[in-house]
Amino acid sequence: MNHPASNGRARPQGAPDGSASRPYQRETDEFVPGSNEWPDDLSRREFLRLAGATLALAGLNSCTKQPLETIVPYVKQPEIVIPGKPLRFATASQFGGFGQGLLVTAYEGRPTKIEGNPTHPASLGATTVWSQADVLDLYDPDRAQTVTTGGAIKTVSDFWDALNLAIEPLKQNGGAAFRILSEPISSPTLLAQLDRVLQSFPAARWAIWDPLNRDTIAGAEVICDFTKAKVVVAFDSDFLYAHPYALRNARDVANRRRVIEPHGAGMNRFYAAEPTPTITGSNADHRIAVAARDVLPLAQTIAAELGIGVATPRNIENADWIAAVVRDLNASRGESVVIAGETQPPELHALVAQMNAMLGNMGNTVAATPALSLPGSQIAFGDLVEEMQRSAVELLVIFGGNPRYDAPADFNFADAFNKVKLRVHHSVYFNETSRHSHWHVPATHFLESWSDTRAFDGSVSIVQPLIEPMYVGVSAHEILEAVTERSPRSAYEILRSHWSGPEPAPDFEAKWRRALSDGVVTEFQPPSFAGAGQSIAPAPSATPLEKRQRSEARGSQLEILFRPDVSVRDGRYANNGWLQELPRRFSSLTWDNAALISPELAKAAGLNNGDVVELTFRDRKLRAPLWIQPGQAKHSVTLPLGYGREIVGGVGRNVGFNAYALRTSDSLWFADDLTIHKTADRHWLVTTQHHHDVTGRGILHDGTLDEFLADPHYAQKPEELPPLGYTLYDPSEYPYKGYKWGMVVDLNVCIGCHACTIACQAENNIPVVGKQQVGVHREMHWIRVSTFYSGTEENPRITHQPVPCMHCENAPCELVCPVAATAHDNEGLNLQIYNRCVGTRYCSNNCPYKVRRFNFLEYNGRLSPSEKLVKNPDVTVRSRGVMEKCTYCIQRINAARITAELDQRKIRDGEIVPACAQVCPVEAITFGNMNDPRSRLMRLKRSPLNYWMLGELNTQPRTSYLAKLRNVNAELVRSD
Amino acid sequence: MNKTYGLLAEFSTHEKLIHAAEEAYAAGFRKMDGYAPFAVEGLAEALGKKNRLPLLVLIGGIIGGTGGYFMEWYANAISYPINIGGRPIHSWPAFIPITFELSVLCAGLTAFFGSLALNGLPRPYHPLFHIPEFDRASQDRFFLCIEANDAKFHPKETRAFLAGLGPLSIKEVPE
Amino acid sequence: MNAPDQSPLTSNFSPSQSPLGYPTNLLAPGQTYETVNATIADVPLKPAPGPWWVGFIIASLLLLMFLVAVTWLFIKGVGIWGVNVPVAWGFAIVNFVWWVGIAHAGTFISAILLLLFQPWRTAINRFTEAMTLFAVCCAGLMPLLHLGRPWVFYWLLPYPDTMRLWPQFRSPLVWDVFAVGTYFTISLLFWYLGLVPDLATVRDRAKKLWQKKLYGFFALGWRNSAAHWQRHQIAYLLLAGLATPLVLSVHSVVSFDFAVAIVPGWHSTIFPPYFVAGAIYSGFAMALNIIIPVRKIYHLEHLITGRYLNNMANIMLVTGMIVAYGYFIEAFMAWYSGDIFEIYMMMNRAFGPYGWVFWLLMLCNVLVPQALWSARIRRNALLLFVVALFINVGMWIERFVIVISSLNRDYSPSTWAMFYPTKWDWMTLFGSVGLFLTLLFLFIKFLPMISISETRELVAEPEKATTP
């Protein structure tokens, strides 16, 4: 792993370390868009072989001359940069205020791909879909590009002056009218700075607002060690996906569920109760759909059965499920985990804590998260808004977030906000809040500036930049410094001085460098500050809990659920094309959110997908399209948050409806009294998968652990398979000596998070085609994750199946190509040669797996110069009229091969990792050499669970699957 | 008109023409030709005309077929062999359709251009076109022309001989 | 120039009805060389009648629409059509197969009937050959338009390029290129060879010099020499002999586009015979749809007699039954194979989202043509015209069913999706009809639309013209 030479030169002369190389030369920080710098950059791009458009010409190159291209060398070439060779830097990003360890690939100082940092305990080399998409935000031309006040473009120094001017008068009364609002912060340096500011302004206050806050768990936040858990019971918790520690949780759970061969096969048993299907619930062995309001009573019943003295509500459903849970929990005391989601009330979390305690899990499988000390003088968000209403706030500085869009509707934030005298908003995007602030200061993307952050498990990482700010960018560190100091130092200096202390230790430099290259700070702690409050988590920012109404069993009364969207979260990713086009789990909706309702409700009310209904809740009304979601609790209606953004870039405009309009402080996650009635309108909802039933075809093989133990080869039985190597042709014609690439996808551990899809999109320059094109089934994802339902529609068993190209040895697609644009190489890869393709689309027709994607239009035509920078220079950008598909990341194969050739050795097992495998949190995808019997790949392929998709076609796929197993509870199956 | 191309006798029906042709052939005339508005069966035979077009067409077909197969084999098996879905490099069954099409194509071209060539067409100018009435050869009249370069041709005697065949008229065709 | 000839050749007529009551005359009574020449050869020399102009203008407007559609296609790409994944082939391929099929009647009539010594081809072969040519033009365009990158179409042709790459000769699409190319060439030669003597007739009947020169140029100086006639006939016969296996091969090759693929509903050995039958079926339907109006407009009833219509109707009935059998066998084999994919394909075809199209197909191609059992209908030009129209539509629908309803639900349920044509799809379809008609109208106007020399032969040998 490369790491930069750490000699912090001051900007503007040179980029800070890590971003030592720059995509283009810049004299000053005041970069005016459209200034004469782009041409250089464009020609660089040519030289980086990134002009997708020329591919169209390329077809013609046999009858036209190529246009002249230029080479632009460096003026000063940085030592660490070898043109044409990527560099990798360790850094970290934020997820709900918690750090995520990352490893970022950069070409000539141009970050193109984000991976997980294997040395970071919270990620172990995997990433979330959001980390994958962050790099697209970096180059988003819709980002805020200049400091503005009232629409007028200003310089950063203008802002410093204005800030100082505003602060001076506040100094007298200790900043009584000075308020700071931020998102959850875990950066030690930033917290220290914040503390310093609050010390110097004793009367000033600080509030936190996060629409997806975890306040309900405040104080009860725990880390679970799923590797030790035999039984897992989840109450409305999405701990495998929408959780700050999800990546690690997923890895640990997977390691308890991975089954290769029968002997010693053990799986944990996983029970889930949730109102609306989540990634987590879909992976449970026994999932029940219960209204959110019924989760607490359910837990109470179980607790009572376990012997905890709580009042048990009467007439509770799912008796057999409860019985099974109780039995299994009792049977595996100290080896189980009970976990509840942040969407459930504190009572439940308290109860869950009791259950874990009395089951002896505390200290075994469950531990409290390390305390994070926060500055004092913090007030709840609700109180801040109330102050603003009273016009008691003169200066409000908002770091990140978008409260004007996502604050609870009952707070009436908009007009409270307007009563603040001076409003400053600091964010990466110019959003609804920025629009109504006096000053908007563009924040630097985390790939552009220095900071530090702290993960869920307390491990701290340094955030180091990989590129000079694309546009004017100021970091939060600099602003906080500007509040006290007249002219702020650079973020780099602030950070370094905080870590080194006043007089650096002699070995500081070495430690610092190691911390940078490892991406995790292990060798020293930052000097902690005199933090007053020792609160473990932010003070509850929403209104107190007493207000939240108790939910008795309210029978058929509709319940409203607010949930973060699986793609755009709280709305911060609304302008990210990759995420907007990423199929939402289960529904496979793209470019929209829809109110999810249960099939029963749909039947009862005669509703269909796409019907627009009017939702009435707490006298507020909202129109939203419907989607019927199997597995949804009967009377629960889920509203995904994060849509209906107004002040947003071109991508996120007019996408979906804004569920915050109904969300009140006493119903952050769910509440009763929802009424819906059908309107005449319909909305065009666009999905990538219409059929979720395998119709008994040899596509998906699944079963139970018991079946497997009874008959290990059952997974290979269902079809009449041709005898292995059964062929009309002479097998010796293509011996596939040397390397013989293959892949295994372990359906048993795959959780269906879709990270592979988006990682592939990032790695392979896959275009975003937009709603209309997805609507006519032209999405371009090379690896899709099919979701299949079995069992009842009310509560189906859900299985996810990632489907990349199978790289069949007897490929049907190749036979029919008239120009040999798709052919085999003698390592068995099924190649697609874009520049030879004439676009008959015959191959796609003849592909039984339908994994081929066609450029029906010029999907790369509308890219802005900055968007082109995200493209991977090692992968051809495809133009109109050519077919494309999964290549097993051939660019990575070739890179590894050339490295091996130069070192005069063979490619090692595990040296080549395709993007999909690299990102996978559960290591479900394995790639390797089938001629190496000792490879991890072959160990898996030898498993009796190994099977070919549609094997009876005898296409001899190189990609095979390990059948899905469920560790079902025999009693429950019988009672089904 | 110093030099003549031949003598042209005009008949009303094709029977008459065939009869005249047989007479003329019997009389030993060889360099002669009949003209009719449609393909009169037996006329050419009566005039003793031969035809070796079919052989040419056969040869054309064979060349096309073998050439076609060779091209496919050379291109896919020799010039740049590529592994196409694990199918044999020399997949002869897949090469048959084009082989067949190409033999038909070449045979057809031979038949067409062969017939034109043997007929000496295109020949926009021809002595016979001097005779105005000859227009009717393409409509409703039947002609027999004994050419001057025939060994037994004699302006007077041949005219007398033709007259004996009961033509509607006899014309001298200038060169 | 020459007074009507009163040769009494066509005086003694056998009864114009066969014992079974079918029309037997290939020629109305009282035809002479002159009447034949006049009716056919003078059409190109006289100004066109009103109906011709109406038809021609409509046709060229459609052609204009075609050009618009194609231009936009080249600007934007095939994305303007409804095609998608899984249904990557749409109207373009449907139209292609449809047009190629239509082309087949021409060759069938002029070649196969010639070899079978069927005299009832004389008056219609010229038409249908022209029809063949123009249909093949429309057909040939479609695969080119449907390419993602049409500007590199020539990569499908074998030539020594700078990349040392060749076409992939295992692909049916390459077979198509050669099959359709050969078919067009042979049909063109066949048609022109037959035209030469008639061009000579027109040349000799023309009054205006430019007309004489124009037709004279294309007549190549044909002078009706017996020796020429002999070679001409041999060449004609040889071309017919070549065209016969060719016509069978062409649609077989087209059917391979589907049969070679593994898509359920495509991968079937019955395709070649059943495609060829379908081709001739639609070809005759199209021939009738053209001949019947033309016959009316130009008053050719005495040359294109009821016997022609009757016989063509019979052929349609036969081929129609073969096609119907094909439909039945497909369903039967799907069931008999016990293969879940095949069975599902058949169920989806008949009762899936495109089920109504399938039943429409049954109506047009199986039900309606049963009317042809009735001799009365076969002899009624108008009814025949309507039935033929149904069959033409039906045959297009058949290709739609084969292409779309097989692709939209193939092996992998998670990728099943619907295909909906866009306005550009429709414009391309009807535009290609415009191209076809435009060419046809030009042919009718400027060339002898019936073989004059062969008709003269009928005049000369009346017994040939009347044998049932």
Added chain:
Amino acid sequence: MAQLFPKSANVHARVIIVSIVVLACGAGWATSMIYWSPYTTEVDVPLQQPIPFSHKHHVTDDGIDCRYCHTSVEKSSFAGIPSTETCMTCHSQLWTDAPILASVRESLATGRPLKWTRVNDLPDYVYFNHSVHVSKGIGCSECHGRIDQMPLTHKAQTLYMRWCLDCHEAPQKYIRPRDKVFDAAWQSPPNQLQQGKELIREYHVDTSGRLTNCSACHR
């Protein structure tokens, strides 16, 4: 009626037919000529450059090694174009005020890079890697010709795929000892084929046919 066409028409007719055939063949021949002519290939055609840089002078006269400027040729796919600094290491001493070097000095002063025109420009979908060719004993001059004899740099080969394949399917024809890779003047010995075979074995060049796979160059 009289003759429609003069007697000469018969000759003309034949002439026309013959000339059609000739033209058809001629057209084919002409196109291939154009493809292979310097007009299309740009072989031997020096391109306009910001500075009339002479490889002849720097390599032959000054004896500078290729790798001094093309630093990454052994490490990376891209051989590397010298940064302005590299030029100035010498030219801060030599020809310090030569007018033709003005743009170099200006580049260093302003920090604006020089813009060279690509001479050997492969299409964007071809992924050529210098390091592996160099390490397998393929000399610079095999593709770049006698660069040491070029006052103005120009293309030496067509870089057509057909040309690449020529070596990829029979490397023994071109491979040379590693220590001769940067020797532009190297001539293949009379026993090249046999020596080449040995080098192939020694350098582990893949002769299984993988080098002619599409994936060898295209992704």
